[in-house]
Amino acid sequence: MNDPERDQLWDLLGKAKAAEPSPFFAAKTVAAVRKLQAHRRSFWANWARFGLPGALAGALAVFFTVFSVRTEPKRETKPVATTQTELSDLELIADLDSALSSEESSVWLDSSPH
Numbered sequence: 001m002n003d004p005e006r007d008q009l010w011d012l013l014g015k016a017k018a019a020e021p022s023p024f025f026a027a028k029t030v031a032a033v034r035k036l037q038a039h040r041r042s043f044w045a046n047w048a049r050f051g052l053p054g055a056l057a058g059a060l061a062v063f064f065t066v067f068s069v070r071t072e073p074k075r076e077t078k079p080v081a082t083t084q085t086e087l088s089d090l091e092l093i094a095d096l097d098s099a100l101s102s103e104e105s106s107v108w109l110d111s112s113p114h
Contacts, residue, residue, distance in 0.1 A: 022028075
């Protein structure tokens with residue numbers, strides 16, 4: 001069962017140029033993989049060296065700050081009873097008005113000739 005299209009495909013594939021890898025293809029590929037693994041390893045090494053102690057120091061700082069700040073419960077203040085010993089301004093003005101009116105009448109009485 002020879003299919004004419006299949007024969008043409010094989011003819012075309014036979015004419016195609018065969019690609020050969022460069023002589024150092026395998027070495028370059030292995031080197032790229034190792035570099036990628038080293039980069040990943042360096043990320044975790046840096047995290048373990050700097051990130052983890054920094055995170056622990058920050059957590060300890062927050063812990064000590066929260067528990068070292070003393071908060072006293074709010075005390076309910078009772079209203080202070082005040083007594084008024086001095087006259088208010090309105091009472092003082094009323095007393096002055098009555099004093100002036102009595103003084104004015106006495107001035108007229110004292111200065112009148114008898």
